[in-house]
Amino acid sequence: MNSVIQKATRVIIKVGSSLVTNDGRGLDHAAIARWAAQIAGLRAMGKQVVLVSSGAIAEGMLRLGFEQRPTDIHELQACAAVGQMGLAQIYETSFRAHQLGTAQVLLTHADLADRERYLNARSTLTTLLRLGVVPIINENDTVVTDEIKFGDNDTLGALVANLIEADALIILTDQQGLYSADPRKDPAAVLIQHGRAGDPALEAMAGGAGSSLGRGGMLTKILAAKRAAKSGAHTVIAYGRENEVLARLASGEVIGTELAAQTGHLTARKQWMADHLHTAGQVVLDAGAVQKLTGDGKSLLPIGVVEVKGEFGRGAVITCVNAEGAAIARGLTNYTSAETRRIMRKPSSEIESILGFVEGKELIHRDNLVLL
Numbered sequence: 591m592n593s594v595i596q597k598a599t600r601v602i603i604k605v606g607s608s609l610v611t612n613d614g615r616g617l618d619h620a621a622i623a624r625w626a627a628q629i630a631g632l633r634a635m636g637k638q639v640v641l642v643s644s645g646a647i648a649e650g651m652l653r654l655g656f657e658q659r660p661t662d663i664h665e666l667q668a669c670a671a672v673g674q675m676g677l678a679q680i681y682e683t684s685f686r687a688h689q690l691g692t693a694q695v696l697l698t699h700a701d702l703a704d705r706e707r708y709l710n711a712r713s714t715l716t717t718l719l720r721l722g723v724v725p726i727i728n729e730n731d732t733v734v735t736d737e738i739k740f741g742d743n744d745t746l747g748a749l750v751a752n753l754i755e756a757d758a759l760i761i762l763t764d765q766q767g768l769y770s771a772d773p774r775k776d777p778a779a780v781l782i783q784h785g786r787a788g789d790p791a792l793e794a795m796a797g798g799a800g801s802s803l804g805r806g807g808m809l810t811k812i813l814a815a816k817r818a819a820k821s822g823a824h825t826v827i828a829y830g831r832e833n834e835v836l837a838r839l840a841s842g843e844v845i846g847t848e849l850a851a852q853t854g855h856l857t858a859r860k861q862w863m864a865d866h867l868h869t870a871g872q873v874v875l876d877a878g879a880v881q882k883l884t885g886d887g888k889s890l891l892p893i894g895v896v897e898v899k900g901e902f903g904r905g906a907v908i909t910c911v912n913a914e915g916a917a918i919a920r921g922l923t924n925y926t927s928a929e930t931r932r933i934m935r936k937p938s939s940e941i942e943s944i945l946g947f948v949e950g951k952e953l954i955h956r957d958n959l960v961l962l
């Protein structure tokens with residue numbers, strides 16, 4: 591059996607606190623340089639890579655002279671803000687050595703729950719990937735306290751996998767993978783090589799965090815795999831210091847624990863859209879647009895819209911109906927109902943002169959559209 595990473599084009603790689611830090615003494619520059627080299631290799635193979643990296647708090651603790659992890663939430667936030675500078679610096683330098691640019695992206699869970707921010711984050715990340723840049727993501731610890739209490743970037747990695755419909759999520763940690771029990775506590779524990787993402791039996795095996803730096807433990811990784819699978823992404827949990835781990839996974843070697851998603855992207859997206867029974871509004875399409883969507887699998891452009899019904903914001907799920915009123919598709923709109931009324935029946939080249947900005951030449955991009 592070949593690793594699911596071999597076939598994956600778009601991959602999220604998450605490196606945990608316990609891995610990026612030198613036992614709590616700041617960041618492990620040599621290890622980070624090795625991952626950057628491997629990611630450059632993946633890029634050369636044609637894969638798109640997004641990195642989710644922890645380590646800001648650990649680096650901030652070093653820079654601010656904290657011997658112990660502070661318990662005061664605001665001190666932790668201060669550590670994260672200081673340490674993030676170091677994290678950005680080391681990634682920028684390490685990737686630059688391979689002629690790769692990096693981008694800093696700080697997100698909260700709430701950002702991804704908000705439809706408009708979700709669409710914006712998605713467009714920014716896909717644009718960065720198109721421009722050949724490696725986005726480096728972390729939690730925006732300055733503006734939230736819940737996430738800092740749980741300190742869990744596994745969930746963030748899964749949310750990003752959902753956001754840009756990645757093919758795979760690789761969670762690198764300080765263990766070889768998921769064991770039948772916490773290997774720090776049970777020496778008889780055995781490595782689980784394959785599993786089904788979302789299998790409840792896996793949750794029972796996963797205990798809490800092993801170190802004082804990592805907070806989530808194995809359970810958040812198992813739950814992250816379950817979440818990633820909802821958009822069709824497979825998850826691999828592997829030891830981050832394993833020699834050439836990323837390169838070997840990409841060449842098909844099975845390393846660590848592989849948790850396979852049971853549904854493909856399209857089914858997952860259809861399911862997600864189907865869950866939105868109450869859509870915010872409707873757009874009525876002309877016959878040409880109906881044909882573009884149903885026959886040619888194209889995006890919906892404003893020119894094909896003849897009427898807008900209801901009020902909706904950017905990022906809302908709306909229904910596309912034909913002239914007879916039959917629902918033919920559902921999708922996330924790039925423009926509000928008021929904006930859509932102004933640009934409907936118009937070529938996309940006129941959007942900027944009408945609205946003063948362009949969120950996209952499509953009203954609904956085909957990646958955000960499902961036919962009914």
Ligand SMILES: Nc1ncnc2c1ncn2[C@@H]1O[C@H](COP(=O)(O)OP(=O)(O)O)[C@@H](O)[C@H]1O
Nearest residue numbers: 606607608763769771772797800804806807808
């Ligand atoms: N069943 C299990 N298999 C492997 N590790 C487990 C298991 N249950 C608990 N753990 C613990 O989870 C730790 C990894 O989680 P964590 O410390 O949060 O790492 P990270 O910072 O990489 O997210 C391991 O060091 C291990 O002690």
Ligand SMILES: N[C@@H](CCC(=O)OP(=O)(O)O)C(=O)O
Nearest residue numbers: 606607644645646647743805
């Ligand atoms: N965002 C914080 C904490 C994230 C965190 O610890 O997550 P994890 O590596 O999943 O245990 C940081 O960069 O230090």
